Amino acid sequence: AIREPQPAATLATWAGVPENVTRNLLRGMFRPFLVVRPDGDPDRYLPRHQSLRDFCAGALLRDSDDEDLRHLAFELSAASRAAHGRIVAAFIPDGPVDARVWPEATGYARTNLPEHAALAGLLDDLVNDPGFLRTCDPAVLLRHRRDLTTAAGIAAVNAYERAIDEWPVHPDDPLVWWLHIWASRTRATVLAETAARHANRPWTVETAMWAGTIHRTLDGHVWALAPVPLADGRTLLASAGGHDGTVRLWDPTNGQPVGPPLTGHSAAVRALAPMHLADGRTLLASGGRDGTGRLWDPVSGQPVHSPLTGQDDHVQALAVVRLADGRTLVASAGDEWDATVRLWDPVNGQAFGMPMTGLDGSVEALVSVPLADGRTLLASAGYDEVVRLWDPATCQPVGTPLIGHTRSVNALATVPLTGGRTLLASAGGDRVVRLWDPAIG
Structure with missing residues (x-):
């Protein structure tokens, strides 16, 4: 254990x-x-x-x-x-919830206590203890919200998720005070009662006034969004980016989640890419700060193949590339410690070709670039301030790097024109958007 x-x-x-x-x-x-x-x-x-x-x-x-x-x-x-x-x-300190004095947690308890509590079937009770919530690493605790089974436990963690956003903004306030406020606002009644007894501060009606609705269930920032078209004609919305390492699917017509979160990443997910395969299936690729890429069946919510490994550190970007022979590949890009672009075959979950190297620093953006002659190139860009074009069929560079930006290049997009031409747009930290003709570089 x-x-x-x-x-x-x-x-x-x-x-x-x-x-x-x-x-x-x-x-x-x-x-x-x-x-x-x-x-x-x-x-x-x-x-x-x-x-x-x-x-x-x-x-x-x-x-x-x-x-x-x-x-x-x-x-x-x-x-x-x-x-x-x-x-x-x-x-756990001795005594009832109201009397427990939790020590300042470091090390093993802070990092691992939520998992042990979940596997022991104790997490639903403990998340209503403000001391337990203050003890645990937020990212670790939120990763185990999927193990909650009671309405009180789920409500407590929803309130906790809101409260932790307040802690860095109000460093002089006791942490338990904001647990109390958000538990009251979101009707997490069990946590609200226990937090109130710990807060040692007068409660006012104005404090608990809140007209909002909790629309998000991801913690932290949302780093990636992607539409996921299904074979039955529906289109789902995929979102990711919270500390809990999950990917979530939503029905955009009613704002409701579709199925449980897709779990497997051990750190935040930074990139999403849907794809349609030749056999009619739609898959969703995700790339995370745990250095892995993963493939999912959005209909069943289950993983497809083993994790895609090889990047030495965070996966920063994903793109779907369709070759002239009809095959579909997934491209993934690494951060500064890896500085490579890699290709994967989603049909078998195996690496395709050799890693594309020669980049200097983190790769922040990838995009597939279809050309009028039927070829498809892959464009990459990042901290080295240049845009590079690659032939995904050979994993070799095409032409010379596209130079002009004076800061990191953070975004790429293709611009289709009449007559079959496609331009490549890039934008960076220099606050400049540039257009390139990928056919001539």
């Missing part, structure tokens, strides 16, 4: 097993499954791979045809849930 290396004594407490037995197990039969720490404390332990956690949680045996293995999966799942519960209990 642990997510960071812990000493044997701590693991014994969390596991409910005597320390000497725990240490013997860690140094004995469990040793091959633990991280080797040649330069660290040999008495600190961490599972080597997620598959061990999945096995211990019973996840790998639940669908077995063997009844005994399914029974074992049930027992493992119950034991794992109990272990997560003991970890949560180790961090």
